[in-house]
Amino acid sequence: MIDFTDISVAIIRRTFRSRFKLASLTERSVIFRNLVRRLFFEGDDIQVIPRNSSIEINHRIQVPENVALPSEVLRRMILRSRYIFRMDFCICRVSSGCSSYPHDLGCLFLGPGAMRISEKVGRLISAEEALEHIERCQEAGLVHIIGRNRIDSVWLNSGPHDELLSVCSCCECCCLWKMTPLLSEDIASSITPMEGVELKREESSCVLCGRCEEACFTGAIALGKELEHDAKKCLI
Helix, strand or coil, rough: CHHHHHHHHHHHHHHHHHHEEEEHHHHCHHHCCCCHHHHHHHHCCCEEECCCCCCCCCCCCCCCCCCCCCHHHHHHHHHHHEEEEEEEECCHHHHCCCCCCCCCCCCCECCHHHHHHHCCEECCCCCHHHHHHHHHHHHHEEEEEEEEEEHHHHHHHCHHHHCCCCEEEEECCCHHHHHHHCCCCHHHHHHECCCCCCCCCCCCCCCCHHHHHEEEECCCCHHHHHEEEEECCCCC
């Protein structure tokens, strides 16, 4: 029997590759922008959780004992959660036909809203299972984006927006939020870097190899004769 979730998944898979065109429309049409913000983004508060080590280099950085690594912040959130739902697949990678990262490493959803998500797309799991899932995602090189994301509450039909916390495990090729630079400022401002985290380049160590440009999640780094960093696009 076809239900709301089946219809939602079908619509997302059919329209996902058009997300950049749709995002750019929010800059050109006030009516479209207001409609999209009201339906899918109103009240959003989303943050990027950087990987502990995004690009391997030839030395290890010692982290002071009183500094919490980004992954530890997420770990504590999971351990404090009563309800945890794991999707059996990543809707973004499946919709894009991703060939670089696993399709089975889907989102986690925390909070009472997780109880209302259809079992057609996943199941409720324990905190221990969630931590194992997060480790697999990190080992695969995925980046976590967490927050109150209205669009998830809508397509999952999970109830009130503030009862669901999304924990996405994103790749640089398929992530929904690659469209952020094309969104209108009032919508794009809902996704921000993790508080207290700042990206800096050690110029004396940089050899302009281009690995950071390849790994950059939102196209904020461009490499020509020199390396250019666009702070407006940067979310890490």
